[in-house]
Amino acid sequence: MITALSLPFLSKKPIDLPPIVSVELIQITDKTNIPFAPKAKKTIEKIKEKEEKLVSEQAPPKKVKKDKPDAIPMPDQEVKKVEKIKDEKQNPEKIDNEVKQVSEFEKEELFDPNNIAALIDKSKEEFAETEKKSNKVTQDQVANIENTGLSLSEEDALKAQIFGCWSIPLGLPYNENLLVRIKLQLKPDGSIISSEILDHARMNKPGQGFYKVLAESALRAIKLCQPLRVPTTGYERWKDLQLNFDAREMLEG
Amino acid sequence: MDMYKKIFFLFLFLFQSNAFALIEVDITRGNLNPLPVAVSPLSIDEVSKKEFEKILKKENIGSEISSIVEKNLKTSGLFNPLNKDAFLQEPDIANLKPRFEDWNLIKAQALITGKVSFVDEKLRVEFRLWDVLAGREMMALAFTTVPTNWRRVGHIISDKVYQRLTGEKGYFDTRIIYVAEEGPKTKRVKKLAIMDQDGSNNKFLTLGNELVLTPRFNPNSQMVTYLSYFRNLPRVYLLDIETGTQEVVGDFPGMTFAPRFSPDGKKIIMSFAKDGNSDIYTMDLENRIVDKITNHPSIDTSPSYSPDGKYICFNSDRSGYQQIYIMDSNGKNVKRISFGKGLYGTPVWSPRGDLIAFTKLHKGKFYIGVMRTDGTGERLLTENYYQEAPSWSPNGRVLIFYRETKTDEKGEGFSAKLWSIDLTGYNERQVVTPTDASDPSWSSLLSN
Numbered sequence: 001m002i003t004a005l006s007l008p009f010l011s012k013k014p015i016d017l018p019p020i021v022s023v024e025l026i027q028i029t030d031k032t033n034i035p036f037a038p039k040a041k042k043t044i045e046k047i048k049e050k051e052e053k054l055v056s057e058q059a060p061p062k063k064v065k066k067d068k069p070d071a072i073p074m075p076d077q078e079v080k081k082v083e084k085i086k087d088e089k090q091n092p093e094k095i096d097n098e099v100k101q102v103s104e105f106e107k108e109e110l111f112d113p114n115n116i117a118a119l120i121d122k123s124k125e126e127f128a129e130t131e132k133k134s135n136k137v138t139q140d141q142v143a144n145i146e147n148t149g150l151s152l153s154e155e156d157a158l159k160a161q162i163f164g165c166w167s168i169p170l171g172l173p174y175n176e177n178l179l180v181r182i183k184l185q186l187k188p189d190g191s192i193i194s195s196e197i198l199d200h201a202r203m204n205k206p207g208q209g210f211y212k213v214l215a216e217s218a219l220r221a222i223k224l225c226q227p228l229r230v231p232t233t234g235y236e237r238w239k240d241l242q243l244n245f246d247a248r249e250m251l252e253g
Numbered sequence: 254m255d256m257y258k259k260i261f262f263l264f265l266f267l268f269q270s271n272a273f274a275l276i277e278v279d280i281t282r283g284n285l286n287p288l289p290v291a292v293s294p295l296s297i298d299e300v301s302k303k304e305f306e307k308i309l310k311k312e313n314i315g316s317e318i319s320s321i322v323e324k325n326l327k328t329s330g331l332f333n334p335l336n337k338d339a340f341l342q343e344p345d346i347a348n349l350k351p352r353f354e355d356w357n358l359i360k361a362q363a364l365i366t367g368k369v370s371f372v373d374e375k376l377r378v379e380f381r382l383w384d385v386l387a388g389r390e391m392m393a394l395a396f397t398t399v400p401t402n403w404r405r406v407g408h409i410i411s412d413k414v415y416q417r418l419t420g421e422k423g424y425f426d427t428r429i430i431y432v433a434e435e436g437p438k439t440k441r442v443k444k445l446a447i448m449d450q451d452g453s454n455n456k457f458l459t460l461g462n463e464l465v466l467t468p469r470f471n472p473n474s475q476m477v478t479y480l481s482y483f484r485n486l487p488r489v490y491l492l493d494i495e496t497g498t499q500e501v502v503g504d505f506p507g508m509t510f511a512p513r514f515s516p517d518g519k520k521i522i523m524s525f526a527k528d529g530n531s532d533i534y535t536m537d538l539e540n541r542i543v544d545k546i547t548n549h550p551s552i553d554t555s556p557s558y559s560p561d562g563k564y565i566c567f568n569s570d571r572s573g574y575q576q577i578y579i580m581d582s583n584g585k586n587v588k589r590i591s592f593g594k595g596l597y598g599t600p601v602w603s604p605r606g607d608l609i610a611f612t613k614l615h616k617g618k619f620y621i622g623v624m625r626t627d628g629t630g631e632r633l634l635t636e637n638y639y640q641e642a643p644s645w646s647p648n649g650r651v652l653i654f655y656r657e658t659k660t661d662e663k664g665e666g667f668s669a670k671l672w673s674i675d676l677t678g679y680n681e682r683q684v685v686t687p688t689d690a691s692d693p694s695w696s697s698l699l700s701n
Contacts, residue, residue, distance in 0.1 A: 166282075166283030167283060167285075170419070171419030171420060171650060172419070209416075213419060220387065224362075224386055242275050246279065246280070
């Protein structure tokens with residue numbers, strides 16, 4: 001404050017510094033990090049020792065040395081181990097000489113492989129859930145009427161506007177409960193004073209990547225749409241407004 | 254008096270709560286247009302530019318990498334990269350501090366910026382993803398690698414952007430193995446070939462002396478299983494792409510075909526035909542123990558594991574017509590899941606576990622479609638004269654398959670090409686290959 005008073009010329013111009021953002025530095029190594037098959041790894045090590053690398057654009061498939069491969073034990077026969085048939089002359093071409101990556105970050109599993117059983121025969125559950133949801137909507141509509149909130153035409157006008165602004169992220173799963181509730185405070189002209197995601201804590205929880213994506217898309221839609229198409233009268237009725245974004249209907253399409 | 258006061262306050266409370274009840278509006282529809290994205294060329298300093306020009310023979314490697322990102326995002330069908338001519342801000346300034354109002358003006362909702370530099374003989378690429386409407390940064394990453402890796406850096410950036418904006422992993426840093434075909438139909442030469450998912454870096458892995466069919470990637474390593482001929486009998490082979498080492502998967506006393514890896518990559522599941530009957534078998538690649546999974550006088554083939562390895566889908570004509578079935582991985586609890594009209598084949602379980610892709614033949618037309626694992630929700634994505642063999646992208650969102658078309662009006666001559674289609678059914682694209690192509694198989698993400 002004292003500095004600003006004593007050196008007023010410094011306070012005239014805000015300093016335009018670039019935003020301080022963190023950059024995650026990631027070293028990409030020279031190979032893919034798909035683990036080698038154990039046998040391949042051994043072969044590569046041998047090749048490295050010899051410091052030889054034959055590369056051929058059009059290499060023939062390796063011919064098998066033996067005329068007859070070792071017999072495969074059938075389930076009803078005694079089990080024998082079959083040795084791997086190799087041809088050392090074959091080209092050890094390394095198709096792609098690089099890149100390993102990256103991501104130590106965002107390791108959450110998007111798909112739960114232990115949950116296949118739940119996907120089979122889950123149609124009944126889904127039906128029940130849909131029914132529950134449709135009941136909820138009806139109750140909301142009833143509540144709106146009782147509270148003399150927005151008339152149907154006012155609500156339709158607002159919905160139609162937001163439909164146009166909301167780019168639904170098409171990669172979202174149709175079978176997850178992703179409902180984003182956003183509370184808005186509006187000015188009389190429909191521009192937004194504040195927007196708040198009601199389940200904000202869910203945004204940063206691990207495994208909630210889809211929710212975060214949907215919430216961000218909903219916020220973008222609101223920003224893109226403003227000023228919102230609100231009624232010209234009755235500001236007190238709608239100055240606080242909650243929008244419930246649910247893409248399931250569209251994604252299931 | 255107290256009584257009146259109480260009634261008054263109760264009335265006031267009820268009135269107020271009613272008056273300020275929050276209005277809720279359900280938004281259940283939106284537009285399905287691809288998200289407008291601005292991919293600013295990656296900036297590069299003059300010294301680095303010259304160094305990379307010497308090494309990679311590319312005039313501006315920053316622009317080349319951003320072009321790869323742009324192309325990937327466009328082909329996904331989920332993004333609409335905007336025309337660079339409309340960009341108002343220089344790439345180097347945009348990477349430091351985007352003028353969001355400028356990007357807003359051209360309707361961009363997301364912005365990708367970055368810079369490329371030559372550091373210690375290596376390629377260093379930094380990129381940032383910005384939310385234009387919110388006016389904030391969404392992600393910042395930097396990669397360091399050998400300069401020849403520049404294409405993969407573009408794919409990795411695309412995957413990161415895709416994941417951040419859609420919530421699911423990308424599929425750009427992947428490869429596709431397929432059968433390259435040349436020559437007339439009666440004397441067709443078929444070679445194994447591999448390329449990046451965008452069609453670049455195409456390489457042939459075999460000379461074409463022997464017929465090769467149905468290559469399939471191991472989901473966990475650079476290993477491929479495929480079908481080739483040995484003493485005029487189709488046999489299942491294993492090929493290590495990194496080393497070129499190849500081997501026959503055992504000596505079965507009959508034909509083996511339709512091989513595929515288990516999700517852990519430790520087993521191969523395939524069909525084995527003998528005396529006119531074919532059943533499904535697995536072979537453990539470590540100890541070579543073979544297990545018979547189905548035992549039925551009908552033709553059981555095209556097996557594919559669920560991603561958790563607990564179930565298998567396959568097709569069988571045990572009902573009289575070829576249909577899709579699922580069973581436990583030990584062969585028990587066989588259950589038919591396809592009941593639509595027509596014949597169903599080549600079922601493939603999605604890596605996400607929620608869907609099964611298939612080929613369907615009905616009234617002389619071939620369809621590629623998907624259904625849920627209980628057989629409900631069948632959706633036919635594409636229809637044509639002849640097409641089959643869908644293979645999933647590692648995120649379970651896109652299918653690649655091949656399609657044969659007649660090359661002239663008389664119906665003579667034919668051409669086989671690879672095509673991809675996403676689950677919406679709208680985003681169908683040809684994957685360009687130098688020769689005719691069939692039987693594609695999509696790898697897992699190389700950079701996981």
